Amino acid sequence: MKKTLITATLYTLITAVILGIGYPLLITGIDHVLFPKQASGELITHNGEVIGSHLIGQTFTGDTYFNSRPSAAGTGYDASSSSGSNYGSTSKVLIDRVQASVTTDQNGSAPVPVDLVTASGSGLDPDISPAAAYYQVPRVAHARHLSESTLTHLIDDHTTQRQFGLLGEPRVNVLDLNLALDNLSTH
Amino acid sequence: MSLNGWLQIALFIALILLLAKPMGSYMTRVFDRRRTWLDPILVPCERLLYRLTGVDPDQEMRWTQYAMAMLVFSAATLVLTYVIERIQQVLPLNPQHLAAVAPDLAFNTAVSFTTNTNWQSYTPETTMSYLTQMLGLATHNFWSAAVGIALAIAFIRGIARREMKTLGNFWVDLTRATLWVLLPICIVFAVTLTSQGVIQNFHPYTTAKLVQPQTITTTGADGKTTTTTVTTQTIAQGPVASQEAIKMLGTNGGGFFNTNSAHPFENPTPLSNFLQMLAIFLIPAGLTVTLGTMVGSPKHGWAVLAAMTILWFCGVFVCYRAEAQPNPLMHNVDQHASLTQSGGNMEGKEVRFGIANSALFATVTTDASCGAVNAMHDSFTPLGGLVPLTNIMLGEIVFGGVGAGLYGMLVFVVISVFIAGLMVGRTPEYLGKKIEAYDVQMSMLYLLIFPLIILGFAAIAVLMPNLGLSALTNHGPHGLSEVLYAYASATGNNGSAFAGLSANTHWYNYSLGFAMFFGRFMMAIPMLAIAGNLAGKKIVPETAGTFPVTTPLFTVLLTSVIVIVGALTFFPALSLGPILEHLLLHAGHTF
Numbered sequence: 001m002k003k004t005l006i007t008a009t010l011y012t013l014i015t016a017v018i019l020g021i022g023y024p025l026l027i028t029g030i031d032h033v034l035f036p037k038q039a040s041g042e043l044i045t046h047n048g049e050v051i052g053s054h055l056i057g058q059t060f061t062g063d064t065y066f067n068s069r070p071s072a073a074g075t076g077y078d079a080s081s082s083s084g085s086n087y088g089s090t091s092k093v094l095i096d097r098v099q100a101s102v103t104t105d106q107n108g109s110a111p112v113p114v115d116l117v118t119a120s121g122s123g124l125d126p127d128i129s130p131a132a133a134y135y136q137v138p139r140v141a142h143a144r145h146l147s148e149s150t151l152t153h154l155i156d157d158h159t160t161q162r163q164f165g166l167l168g169e170p171r172v173n174v175l176d177l178n179l180a181l182d183n184l185s186t187h
Numbered sequence: 188m189s190l191n192g193w194l195q196i197a198l199f200i201a202l203i204l205l206l207a208k209p210m211g212s213y214m215t216r217v218f219d220r221r222r223t224w225l226d227p228i229l230v231p232c233e234r235l236l237y238r239l240t241g242v243d244p245d246q247e248m249r250w251t252q253y254a255m256a257m258l259v260f261s262a263a264t265l266v267l268t269y270v271i272e273r274i275q276q277v278l279p280l281n282p283q284h285l286a287a288v289a290p291d292l293a294f295n296t297a298v299s300f301t302t303n304t305n306w307q308s309y310t311p312e313t314t315m316s317y318l319t320q321m322l323g324l325a326t327h328n329f330w331s332a333a334v335g336i337a338l339a340i341a342f343i344r345g346i347a348r349r350e351m352k353t354l355g356n357f358w359v360d361l362t363r364a365t366l367w368v369l370l371p372i373c374i375v376f377a378v379t380l381t382s383q384g385v386i387q388n389f390h391p392y393t394t395a396k397l398v399q400p401q402t403i404t405t406t407g408a409d410g411k412t413t414t415t416t417v418t419t420q421t422i423a424q425g426p427v428a429s430q431e432a433i434k435m436l437g438t439n440g441g442g443f444f445n446t447n448s449a450h451p452f453e454n455p456t457p458l459s460n461f462l463q464m465l466a467i468f469l470i471p472a473g474l475t476v477t478l479g480t481m482v483g484s485p486k487h488g489w490a491v492l493a494a495m496t497i498l499w500f501c502g503v504f505v506c507y508r509a510e511a512q513p514n515p516l517m518h519n520v521d522q523h524a525s526l527t528q529s530g531g532n533m534e535g536k537e538v539r540f541g542i543a544n545s546a547l548f549a550t551v552t553t554d555a556s557c558g559a560v561n562a563m564h565d566s567f568t569p570l571g572g573l574v575p576l577t578n579i580m581l582g583e584i585v586f587g588g589v590g591a592g593l594y595g596m597l598v599f600v601v602i603s604v605f606i607a608g609l610m611v612g613r614t615p616e617y618l619g620k621k622i623e624a625y626d627v628q629m630s631m632l633y634l635l636i637f638p639l640i641i642l643g644f645a646a647i648a649v650l651m652p653n654l655g656l657s658a659l660t661n662h663g664p665h666g667l668s669e670v671l672y673a674y675a676s677a678t679g680n681n682g683s684a685f686a687g688l689s690a691n692t693h694w695y696n697y698s699l700g701f702a703m704f705f706g707r708f709m710m711a712i713p714m715l716a717i718a719g720n721l722a723g724k725k726i727v728p729e730t731a732g733t734f735p736v737t738t739p740l741f742t743v744l745l746t747s748v749i750v751i752v753g754a755l756t757f758f759p760a761l762s763l764g765p766i767l768e769h770l771l772l773h774a775g776h777t778f
Binding site: 001003004005006007008009010011012013014015016019020021023024026027028030031032034035038039040041042043049050051052053054055056057058059060061062065069073075076077078079080081082083084085086087088089090091092094095098099102106110111112113114115117118119120121122123124125126127128129130131132134162163164166167168169170171175178179182 | 191194195198236239240241242255256259260262263264267310312313321322323325326329330358361365370373374377378381382383384385386387388389390392393394395396397398399401403405417420421422423424426428429430432444445446449450451452455456457458460461513514516517518519520521522525526527528529530531532533534535536537538539540541544545560561562563565566567568569572660661662663664665668685686687768771772776777778
């Protein structure tokens with residue numbers, strides 16, 4: 001019994017150093033040689049300032065930007081406190097929230113694409129569906145005095161197709177799309 | 188449901204079935220201590236480790252010694268993690284200056300990671316330093332997975348050996364599982380994940396200047412509204428990829444971030460998602476082949492794998508179908524699948540994964556005892572959420588957690604041959620071993636402890652409004668589902684959650700802590716007892732009356748026994764939770 005205890009203690013300490021320090025440092029080393037940009041979070045800089053990450057969504061509201069999905073992370077897209085809403089299908093709070101978003105977002109009589117009025121799992125979803133992007137074209141075009149076809153092309157350019165044509169779903173990165181929109185308006 | 192969705196699901200299972208044989212044969216060689224191509228590097232490391240820790244690799248252990256070594260080792264690792272959590276504020280690699288973890292939360296977390304559960308009552312971003320995550324938590328992902336594999340190998344030896352008293356050496360099995368199986372795959376996997384965008388750094392959290400500053404209006408408890416302008420976004424960083432790899436491969440499931448594999452830094456692309464799902468099933472599927480080769484009946488391994496695949500398919504079919512349905516309570520919302528959106532129930536799901544990958548991930552993570560999530564199970568439709576809950580309640584034996592799933596499945600195999608024996612009125616045999624009263628008693632103990640802990644604790648929790656019910660986010664039948672899911676997940680060592688339950692309270696931290704502890708060790712010990720007993724038996728020659736365990740008939744019997752035992756045990760509870768909620772949803776009720 002005493003021998004087992006000594007073995008267990010030594011084994012724990014030695015393997016803790018190998019698996020808990022050696023292994024992550026090895027991976028950090030390899031990653032910083034092979035994939036330095038990915039390892040630090042694919043940050044976007046503008047005039048020397050970090051303005052976000054390609055992978056992390058930001059809140060966009062109002063008529064002049066393509067809006068992002070509702071978010072349950074902190075006060076919205078808080079990337080230091082990721083969270084889903086965790087409301088179930090029969091939750092009154094959820095249904096009321098969705099119907100309120102529908103009232104805000106709806107233009108004309110066409111129903112609102114579902115991802116635009118539902119919160120993502122992480123609260124940081126960087127994407128909306130192409131359907132949700134196209135849906136916002138008339139509103140943004142009107143607010144920015146741009147033609148609808150310009151915006152439709154912009155969305156097509158920023159649509160990421162399924163990986164290898166098979167995996168995942170087509171999607172549009174909202175931050176990238178809005179940065180391109182700002183570029184378009186200033187030129 | 189879409190054709191593309193089913194193609195992804197079909198590709199997934201095809202790859203798992205293809206990888207099972209090479210993975211299983213490799214593990215057979217590793218645990219039989221035969222030559223492998225990694226030997227030139229690893230054998231010297233292995234010898235050095237034994238010398239430093241005083242292990243005699245040739246010493247064989249009886250089941251009691253094996254169990255004792257496993258328990259003492261688990262206790263030592265548990266203490267280490269508890270201590271690191273409690274003193275993290277004075278340790279290095281804490282750029283956010285996070286305080287010591289509270290005692291009840293530190294206890295819950297230490298038990299959680301020791302038992303391969305990875306239930307997370309804490310919010311990692313604001314609770315755990317980088318060092319605690321690496322040294323206190325990610326290490327457990329290796330250790331608890333290696334312990335699971337070791338236990339499964341011991342059980343297989345119990346079946347394979349004849350007239351022997353021993354099951355192998357715990358320390359050797361543990362070391363070989365870590366060095367030969369887990370670590371090499373993790374190194375390749377972690378780097379691959381970073382290529383997709385999973386971060387790996389020690390930077391302090393990044394502050395980004397928002398493109399569109401936001402005005403936030405909040406109403407305080409006193410009814411006053413306050414308006415604040417948010418101009419920056421704080422982006423959490425950390426050594427994620429190294430932990431992510433072992434989190435999936437070891438079926439641990441504890442996320443580096445609060446939202447686990449839904450977080451874009453843990454799971455940025457559909458490919459990273461696909462590889463993570465493959466990693467969950469890789470070792471459990473391989474172990475069925477290891478079972479077949481080690482006991483000298485490869486067909487038996489395949490028959491078990493077939494039963495697992497059938498149950499997996501039923502789960503994914505129901506879950507995918509339910510999640511693709513529109514929510515009848517939402518109006519003026521386009522919930523139909525088309526070429527430009529995946530439609531369906533998107534609350535709690537990421538656009539890049541859509542419905543098919545969220546449903547598949549939820550099924551896979553609960554078939555195994557992984558518990559990582561890429562969508563919030565609490566926001567699933569009632570029937571969609573029923574699938575992960577049922578998978579856990581069946582004992583996570585459909586592929587199952589690394590090791591734990593296989594030995595759970597083998598207990599069901601023992602029960603199945605026992606029932607087959609009863610039908611024809613002769614003493615049941617399993618691969619030439621007579622199954623006698625002691626084996627069946629221990630199997631029943633294993634099967635009874637599980638629901639007793641889940642339903643017992645859940646009953647206490649819902650009877651005490653201040654302790655149990657005040658933590659709920661959802662009300663009505665869904666509230667009961669949240670409580671049931673928590674105790675099922677803890678006892679089954681899964682670790683996923685209906686996360687609306689605010690579980691970071693004294694009651695839940697301690698009660699779930701004990702549920703995890705009993706769920707791991709009170710089930711591992713009867714299992715080792717069966718193995719020790721089987722190892723000592725003679726082989727009876729096969730006759731015309733022997734029930735073959737290699738045929739489709741056996742697969743059907745095994746599947747039926749699992750479903751019947753699970754259904755008889757949990758159907759009453761499930762009918763008051765998800766099933767009732769489904770009926771009320773379609774009758775137009777909200778809560």
